[in-house]
Amino acid sequence: MQISRRKALFLFSVVILAWGLNWPVVKQLVTVMPPIWSAALRCAIAAAAVLIIQCATGHFVIPKRQDIYIVLVIGVINLAVGPALMALGLQFIPAGRSAVLGYTTPLWVAPGAWFFLHEKQPPRRILGIIIGICGVAVLCNPLAIDLGDENVVLGHALLLLNALTWAVAILCIRAHVWLSTPFQLLFWQTCLSSALLIALALAVEGTPAFTPSLSTILLLAYCGIPATAVAYWAMTVINASLPATVTSLGVLAAPVVGILSSIALLGETADQPLIIATAMIIGGIAIGAVPKKKAASPGP
Numbered sequence: 001m002q003i004s005r006r007k008a009l010f011l012f013s014v015v016i017l018a019w020g021l022n023w024p025v026v027k028q029l030v031t032v033m034p035p036i037w038s039a040a041l042r043c044a045i046a047a048a049a050v051l052i053i054q055c056a057t058g059h060f061v062i063p064k065r066q067d068i069y070i071v072l073v074i075g076v077i078n079l080a081v082g083p084a085l086m087a088l089g090l091q092f093i094p095a096g097r098s099a100v101l102g103y104t105t106p107l108w109v110a111p112g113a114w115f116f117l118h119e120k121q122p123p124r125r126i127l128g129i130i131i132g133i134c135g136v137a138v139l140c141n142p143l144a145i146d147l148g149d150e151n152v153v154l155g156h157a158l159l160l161l162n163a164l165t166w167a168v169a170i171l172c173i174r175a176h177v178w179l180s181t182p183f184q185l186l187f188w189q190t191c192l193s194s195a196l197l198i199a200l201a202l203a204v205e206g207t208p209a210f211t212p213s214l215s216t217i218l219l220l221a222y223c224g225i226p227a228t229a230v231a232y233w234a235m236t237v238i239n240a241s242l243p244a245t246v247t248s249l250g251v252l253a254a255p256v257v258g259i260l261s262s263i264a265l266l267g268e269t270a271d272q273p274l275i276i277a278t279a280m281i282i283g284g285i286a287i288g289a290v291p292k293k294k295a296a297s298p299g300p
Contacts (some may be wrong), residue, residue, distance in 0.1 A: 011082050012238045012246075014234065015234050016250065019227060020253070020261055022258075023258040024095040024096075024265045028266070032219075036205055037208050039083035041224075042223040043079060046194075051232070072171070075168065075196075076193070080197050081165050084200070089101075091155065102255070105127075107281070109168035110126075113174065116171055119175060126177060128289075132283075132285035132288075135276070135280025136160070142271035153155045154157065249289050255278065255281075259278065
């Protein structure tokens, strides 16, 4: 499904806003309910919402045998392990800082693509990776965080691991030969992830020890519907309507939205290391994402 460029850009801005706001929302969730339960319920709500969208748009399918592999990979790594790591890490780390760490995924995709998929990496991308990794070092240096606090160190490690799981999933997606579209398989992936997370939550955190309230329900609904189900559907439309460079660069605005919304909604602050690291990480990713300019044809 293709739409006009103007509509696609508007829809893309909505997705970026939804993904950026998701960080302070999840941060609030893990203060009122166990983290793994928050991820499990989010995925369950997303599965129900995706099913409704698929049935309404004619995208519901039964996975073919060749696509079972990618359903398992994305369902386990991307939609079960990733959200759980995100929720666990957000217990200890401010939402704005977490958003930046969470969007380091492209830094790990490029070397993985080189090693596993034998994709050549141009010099500008290697330079971008180096700049981005230096940005991570600025964000995690002893002057910026208390390395003596085990929870702070664990939180940073969990969020970087979350970004790494996304990188693994992206590499698997690139290598897979798709019969159905990614969105068509999303219902089955969210079903699998919610089942795994509920089982894990019961084993680790026991029965849910929180009192449902309107605010908690709204927070869960936001994570499951706009930030997951609607955003994934919207990205299928956006990717069909906009150049890949536009989407790969545009999504870099999400961590900025995460920082600003965390300041506005949670009263967080953006210190100098966070600002510098964010500029380096986003700048490094942007350098790697911009395609090499072709030589201009000689004119008359």
